[in-house]
Amino acid sequence: MLRLDLANVLSERIGPKGIDWPSALAAHAQRLEAARDALWQRKSDPAEFLGWIDVPEDTETLRRVLRFREAQAWVEDLVVLGIGGSALGAQAVAAALGKGPVRLHFVDNVEPEPILELLRKLEPHKTLVNVISKSGSTAETMAAFLAFRRWLEDRLGPDWKRHVVVTTDPAKGVLRPYAQAEGLPAFEVPRAVGGRFSVTCPVGTLPLAFAEVDLENLLAGARKANEQARAALEHNLPAQTALLHHLFSQKGQNIVVFMPYSTRLRYLPDWFVQLHDESLGKMRDRAGQEVRTGTTAVRAIGTTDQHAQVQLFREGPHDKLINFVRLLNPSEDLEIPAVRGLEALDYLFGKSFFKLLDAEAKATAHALAKAGQPNYTLTLEQLDAYHLGWLLQHLMWQTAFLGELWNINAFDQPGVELGKEYTYALMGRRGWESLAQELRAEGVE
Amino acid sequence: MLRLDLANVLSERIGPKGIDWPSALAAHAQRLEAARDALWQRKSDPAEFLGWIDVPEDTETLRRVLRFREAQAWVEDLVVLGIGGSALGAQAVAAALGKGPVRLHFVDNVEPEPILELLRKLEPHKTLVNVISKSGSTAETMAAFLAFRRWLEDRLGPDWKRHVVVTTDPAKGVLRPYAQAEGLPAFEVPRAVGGRFSVTCPVGTLPLAFAEVDLENLLAGARKANEQARAALEHNLPAQTALLHHLFSQKGQNIVVFMPYSTRLRYLPDWFVQLHDESLGKMRDRAGQEVRTGTTAVRAIGTTDQHAQVQLFREGPHDKLINFVRLLNPSEDLEIPAVRGLEALDYLFGKSFFKLLDAEAKATAHALAKAGQPNYTLTLEQLDAYHLGWLLQHLMWQTAFLGELWNINAFDQPGVELGKEYTYALMGRRGWESLAQELRAEGVE
The missing domain is CATH 3.40.50.10490 (Glucose-6-phosphate isomerase like protein; domain 1)
Known part of the structure; x- marks a missing residue:
């Protein structure tokens, strides 16, 4: 009710x-x-981003998520690298219904001190990193992934691949080809599902499976x-x-x-x-x-x-x-x-x-x-x-x-595009030199 | 700067x-x-509630707080019972600057499940409870105190008194006489300091001393x-x-x-x-x-x-x-x-x-x-x-x-008074029977 x-x-x-x-x-x-x-009529058109309506019917994907979780019985700490819609849903449900023993850590910012604190606390061989980004180009998530990816390899050598699971676009973007090239397990953010509507797809269900939430x-x-x-x-x-x-x-x-x-x-x-x-x-x-x-x-x-x-x-x-x-x-x-x-x-x-x-x-x-x-x-x-x-x-x-x-x-x-472009310019990304110059002229550097 | x-x-x-x-x-x-x-002129009048201006000058109280903290080297978990201004300041500073090893727990609600979870997790002989209420009549804080007070005595017997420290009005209210009667250590919320302006007085500094924050x-x-x-x-x-x-x-x-x-x-x-x-x-x-x-x-x-x-x-x-x-x-x-x-x-x-x-x-x-x-x-x-x-x-x-x-x-x-009165009426407090009747007539019960 x-x-x-x-x-x-x-x-x-x-x-x-x-x-x-x-x-x-x-x-x-x-x-x-x-x-x-x-x-209801527009739902079948992927360009309308109404995929979230049908996701709860997709019990096959849920079964894959649950099988994956069962196969990782060694995990004691799950680190979720995601921001905005890639973190908020799982965070809300885990706080409400999550149970141990796996500890969940959401890295949803790029402030160095909390990331360093977490890296010092974690034991790499008991840690699974779930990187979540539909495009694979979200600066915060990917900066964190670069750091965790390097940390895992430094400590575990080639075995780092067992400690990463990717949630990303079915075909496009940066992470899908990377997961394929490295042979990493990967789940899909369905094409017609936006971040803030993604809690019932693997963006939400994969972390929540580790929190022992009743996903069915x-x-x-x-x-x-x-x-x-x-x-x-x-x-x-x-x-x-x-x-x-x-x-x-x-x-x-x-x-x-x-x-x-x-x-x-x-x-x-x-x-x-x-x-x-x-x-x-x-x-x-x-x-x-x-x-x-x-x-x-x-x-x-x-x-x-x-x-x-x-x-x-x-x-x-x-x-x-x-x-x-x-x-x-x-x-x-x-x-x-x-x-x-x-x-x-x-x-x-x-x-x-x-x-x-x-x-x-x-x-x-x-x-x-x-x-x-x-x-x-x-x-x-x-x-x-x-x-x-x-x-x-x-x-x-x-x-x-x-x-x-x-x-x-x-x-x-x-409305978030311009801020991203300014960030690229301020970070010295290739191709954004003229915008960087424009910003300097306006006193932003 | x-x-x-x-x-x-x-x-x-x-x-x-x-x-x-x-x-x-x-x-x-x-x-x-x-x-x-x-x-600046009104500050000397306690009725103006500008006491927060002078509190940072009061290094003598800070020294008492720090001496108290040093004497409690046995504490592994500090439970702060307080709501609103009695929790938010310490919570904000502890998250920003706090260091272990003492774990801080803020109980700022009366939802039963999180309280039960915390009680099951804590070890009473390593736990200190800091109850914070200026009046001692805040329903949420005092309900929690009753529960923690009983839990301590059930597990520790007369030794429970070593596990409670009170922060309250210098003279008035429910908690000051109780602390005196039971011989509990007690700190003051200065008369001219309201809850939301209290972070630099013992409301904030006592918990923060246990978080190893540099209070000077x-x-x-x-x-x-x-x-x-x-x-x-x-x-x-x-x-x-x-x-x-x-x-x-x-x-x-x-x-x-x-x-x-x-x-x-x-x-x-x-x-x-x-x-x-x-x-x-x-x-x-x-x-x-x-x-x-x-x-x-x-x-x-x-x-x-x-x-x-x-x-x-x-x-x-x-x-x-x-x-x-x-x-x-x-x-x-x-x-x-x-x-x-x-x-x-x-x-x-x-x-x-x-x-x-x-x-x-x-x-x-x-x-x-x-x-x-x-x-x-x-x-x-x-x-x-x-x-x-x-x-x-x-x-x-x-x-x-x-x-x-x-x-x-x-x-x-x-503006918070009417809600408190309605709560008294709905909880069946003596003296509020006619308001309870009024509420029933309006469909609230």
Whole structure:
């Protein structure tokens, strides 16, 4: 069960900042149905980058991933070299559901000190390096790969090849021919799957197999979200949440807070931030008109951020739509014990931690509604692979629906190109000399 | 050295979204000087909560903290029970500068599963629990304390008292009398210091002493920021950065991105988010007028978020002011090695990781400026205790200056009260029965 509670966005609850849901849904039914039908129809065209819809059906690839993992029983440390979409999904799911004994390390930056610290700590003969880059040209990932590749060979000699597994494009790019030439095991990022939509393909599943996550159920949950995304509007959860985001962005709310009530879900907002921001922050629509779309996703964790951000959420400007994520049931619970001398806290004695967590979540949502701050809650029956897979795929669908409503391409990222070119110029790459000169003239060197 | 580079907020660089700095500074000189003088004058009044200005001068308390830490050589795991301002500062500094061998664990939520996991992992006779709450009534912190307190006594008997250290109000609240009655070691949160301004007092320094952070230099850096905050405007860094925030909030930029280029600084944005949001997100000004102030701080890490948020920062709406934090020098560096078969990446061969990190930072700032997105950079000479202490205190001063410019109380948090009351009601606390009934009538239970 993945349930949407939208009481706290309704005018009757939050006053003039609210909406009338039945009439809003009716008014947008045609556009939402058109969006749904367009997405399902375009899915077979690889150029549309809708491959993520079908990936959860691909149980054959999952079996290959699991067989590979079983064959590497010697691994004690898995180093994932990847950045952005090549790291955030696995990181979020591993934090939520991962179990030992293999330790996962995500190298998603090029700051030298943490890389040196990790290299000093690892034992090469117990370490597997999973380099993840679709193009094989991501500077950060490849710089790290060069360093780890050299480190492995320096310590293990020709045996380094047993310690690298590649996840990359099926045919193109730098890493595929390299893996073939060196005889390295390699998995595919399907052609029509972009980084931020890749958690259910080997980009996510290979690291997560080493974290002992129940991947069959993760994919089954994602398929459940697909089922909802195909349904009529009254059962189409992502169409509904996309509409909420659309309506409030039209009202001027340019901030979207994503706030799960769970420390285990602490990296889920980071994954959502990328999915949402990179997909929907676009200068031009599909017709080439300048539109500058995009609401800014903000990370928060409950209850923790009640003591950090909620003051602003409640008393600050009405510029936010807040999306809470709650769990209906804990996996296990703990009683808050009575302690003599601390009777001032006796209202906690004998209650459970989960009850307190849940009360805080409800209290905060209600207090925000009282201040006219719109918020809605997605409730997961429990935090397991099935429901997390469902939620991840739901959020991908929500993003795709929003892209349709705003008539933008939610699957590219043209705005990061110029920064890459400047980096090439500043790094002295051949062919970028004139840009380097231009930058020097502008005082950047 | 802590340097401000504001070239990328100027009209000549970013066009119509930019400002003319000399004239803006001149136009606001009087208000900024008045703000500075008011803050320094009010500092002696405990009711003004400006105690954080003088805390870095208090080397006597620091010596007590260090003596306490030395006397606990047996500690292998330090568990910090605290939430919001009672955790974020120590967490940020420990991630940046902390060294083993003591492992730090921050319990800042009440989700049962992570607490159970931690309790199963810890060895009680090697564990010290530092409970941090000024009032001793924070539900999350105290629920966790009840659980850890009981766990220690169950396993260690009367010896549990050696395993708890309390950080709380000098006189008031629940924990001070409890510590006295039980004979527990206790440190003070000075009366005039609020949670989000507490990193240089024992709230921060006690855990950081166990992380082997150079606290003398952390405090020396904070004193350096005080020196600047007292100076004339042309040398007053926090007055200047506060003015930048003020000017862009007036232009409609309601989002502030805080983006250090460093994985070691990965928790610094979380600390800043609380400092900024909770201080400045206020419904009423000091005259009681409804004002709804507050810009929303957004966490980002470079280069990592170039692959997550920068697409939106560049192509999305002009609703952000971006604050980069960069390091001028690495502590140590690593060369990117050449690898045969990967010559497509030869522009990286022989370059250093820090050079790549630095090039990406400059490239991103420049690419954002080209898109008319205002951004400024604070550069630290290096990442050490002195410069981090300077930066932390600088940001506290910036926040205080902004509070003055907006005529709000930056040191309270009235907006979190209602949520606390709802929580009491939902937890069945005595005295809150009628509110509980009200909530039930509204469908919340």
